[in-house]
Amino acid sequence: MAGIADVAALAGVSKATASRALSGAGYVSQATRARVQDAATRLGYVPSTSAVSLATGRTQNIGVVMPYLNRWFFAEVLEGIQQALLERGLDLTLYDAKPGSPGRARIFDDFLARKRFDGLIAVGLEPVDREIDQLTLIGRPIVSVVGSGEQTSVVAVDDDLAARRATEHLIELGHRNIAFVGGSPRSHWAHVDQERLAGYRHAMRQAGLSQFVQHAHSEVTMPGGYAAAADLLGDARNRPTAIVGVCDEVAIGAMIAARRLGILVPSALSVVGIDDHEFAEMFALTTLRQVPREQGMAAVEVLLAEIDDPNRQRTHLRMPARLIMRTSTAPLSAPAGG
């Protein structure tokens, strides 16, 4: 493998000059620069990343920690991060830290401590106290996507607002008996779930519908929403006329459950989600759109700025979600009861 010494030799200059010529830092005459670059391409020179890291203290690599890879939101964020890093020639090292798994402890104890990265993006991590300490102890800039994060910069959608808008949309359509499906005490989306639940509650209260507030717990997955909605809708006497899903996956699960029970959407049941999941269109789901891919890209932006200037002030980006109207919601049809 050709090293910088070979390049220097071929170009007839010293290693120092070759290094400067290739990295673009420091004075080099146009002529020598050209000669060095020529030699480099000729030899197919590729700098050794470990040598560069050792000498500069920079890894040119960003770490990403997330609890799930196989969920729409996380995969999209990851793609956004990846794309933004790719454009800048930075590598991405992935850590899959499943909540409560033995592997998670190892990641925090060993992997992250290795500092194989110049900065870290934590997606939906919801770290417990000890983990937060470990993160800050790393001494590298950190940006959270989703999550409360007082300690780090944060990029996220305004969850409270999104849920409020979703609920208000249903209220405007004349619904009163509106249930919220999704989220459970032991969910690892805890923070997001709670923000959204709070938004729903807020909207209900403000409309004087506190008596109708109803929260059906569920796993935050499509099957989870299916199961929870099946329960919720099973009791015909006390059935809501509309559902706010904590996210599209849950909302779609609820729609499928409704169909199985012979409850027509939207004539007998309106459903609204939050996300604008890739399946939302297919299910004609009305939803509040967030674009996780953009959140991922924004997180990279913020992180790189902090790497550049470690004293930079923390950024807290909360993006608004936009209502996308499809046909899973409809005005409350002439009701049987009041």
Added chain:
Amino acid sequence: MAGIADVAALAGVSKATASRALSGAGYVSQATRARVQDAATRLGYVPSTSAVSLATGRTQNIGVVMPYLNRWFFAEVLEGIQQALLERGLDLTLYDAKPGSPGRARIFDDFLARKRFDGLIAVGLEPVDREIDQLTLIGRPIVSVVGSGEQTSVVAVDDDLAARRATEHLIELGHRNIAFVGGSPRSHWAHVDQERLAGYRHAMRQAGLSQFVQHAHSEVTMPGGYAAAADLLGDARNRPTAIVGVCDEVAIGAMIAARRLGILVPSALSVVGIDDHEFAEMFALTTLRQVPREQGMAAVEVLLAEIDDPNRQRTHLRMPARLIMRTSTAPLSAPAGG
């Protein structure tokens, strides 16, 4: 940051001894080893990965290239890989090489050439000729998950067999007019699609049903399957009584389309998929199960063996898929025609 020199000093030994004591290679007395380890934990010593890489030539990192992150199969494989690496203390650097994207070229030209890894796992890559050359030029072991891969070791499901079994299952139920949905010429799953299509054709031919062979092209996604099936089923005169989906996502899309058209599954239409996707259960989809997570773990196994012994013979692992019967398939009901 404490370096190995500090550890050595605190333990009262040389750097060389400290290194041996910590890495476990070479002779060190029990007593000194204990003393060194104690000093290390005391100082919170963490070796510099770049220094280690530079000295050993090993990065303790595995590269993973895949074209999509947001599809069930890929996400599952990635989780399997991640888990297997985690157990061994190895890092994972991710390269998201979308087919035809400008970024893809960069990945092959720049990123992979950096060799920031001891070995590479390529998932469903379908590389074009130039890319294959670039991969082999890296000079590191490579394992493909899915894909033709003559040049590398391969871990995959037996696609031909899976599709054949799926088709045979329908034939045994009395179906004759069986269509295959999924895959298109410009699909980037090309190889898998074709294997499965071939399996379907094979089974049809063997049962003397060649005249019924019908391939509805579609994107290999749930919405893709939906659209293709909507077309296919729209023409009531020439409608198949059963569908083989190239994968579960397509099959589920087809089921949803059927429902929209008022075609009951399974009484009026049987649908079988391949995958056992996380949604298969919820849709009661009969399918041929593959476990991508295990494929990912197996790929790691093979790769590490090849890293250990570069002269090792290539491995070609083709796992069989198992039929999981649910209720999306049923015997052909007393037919109107044919």
Added chain:
DNA sequence: TTGAAAGCGTTACCAC
């Protein structure tokens, strides 16, 4: 504008 040489933090060879 260029070059010599000193790191960067490990490992590994070779004496002792």
Added chain:
DNA sequence: GTGGTAACGCTTTCAA
């Protein structure tokens, strides 16, 4: 069993 020391491949002063 242990310690000195030369790599590993690059960047970065500091002189020239």
